Amino acid sequence: MNFAYGVIAIVGVLAAIILGFIAVAPDDIIQPRMIPVEEMVVVSELTPEPETLPMALTVSIPEGAGIPEDGQIFYDPQVIDVTIGTTVIWENLDNTVHTVTSGKPPVDADGVFDSEMMVAGDVFEFTFATAGSQDYYCIFHPWMIGTVNVE
Numbered sequence: 001m002n003f004a005y006g007v008i009a010i011v012g013v014l015a016a017i018i019l020g021f022i023a024v025a026p027d028d029i030i031q032p033r034m035i036p037v038e039e040m041v042v043v044s045e046l047t048p049e050p051e052t053l054p055m056a057l058t059v060s061i062p063e064g065a066g067i068p069e070d071g072q073i074f075y076d077p078q079v080i081d082v083t084i085g086t087t088v089i090w091e092n093l094d095n096t097v098h099t100v101t102s103g104k105p106p107v108d109a110d111g112v113f114d115s116e117m118m119v120a121g122d123v124f125e126f127t128f129a130t131a132g133s134q135d136y137y138c139i140f141h142p143w144m145i146g147t148v149n150v151e
């Protein structure tokens with residue numbers, strides 16, 4: 001009988017010690033399995049993207065484009081090479097009115113596209129569906145010329 005009481009007492013003391021540890025630092029005893037966020041991101045990156053995404057390209061009309069000074073950039077970039085189906089987006093970052101008019105200056109608009117007047121902050125876009133070299137200009141500032149080469 002004394003032996004049985006001794007075992008019960010020892011088990012009781014051990015249980016009390018273990019419960020004490022858990023109470024002091026529960027995170028050290030129970031460790032949930034954590035999945036790092038990076039692992040989940042990698043999985044989504046493996047998803048293949050469609051190969052026929054429509055392409056878009058931005059040409060900016062920088063500040064001062066209405067002033068024909070040496071070194072001034074009028075359409076940035078002035079010449080771009082794109083593939084058929086590409087949408088080109090012109091953005092007027094200048095504080096002067098400009099146009100993006102297909103053709104050659106001063107008055108040889110070919111009617112393919114015409115932004116008409118673009119005030120500061122205006123955006124004009126055109127999608128190029130046929131191959132070829134397309135010149136464009138600004139009807140107010142004929143020194144502003146650009147080219148889109150479509151392949």
Ligand SMILES: [Cu+2]
Binds near residue numbers: 065097099140144
């Ligand atoms: Cu202009």
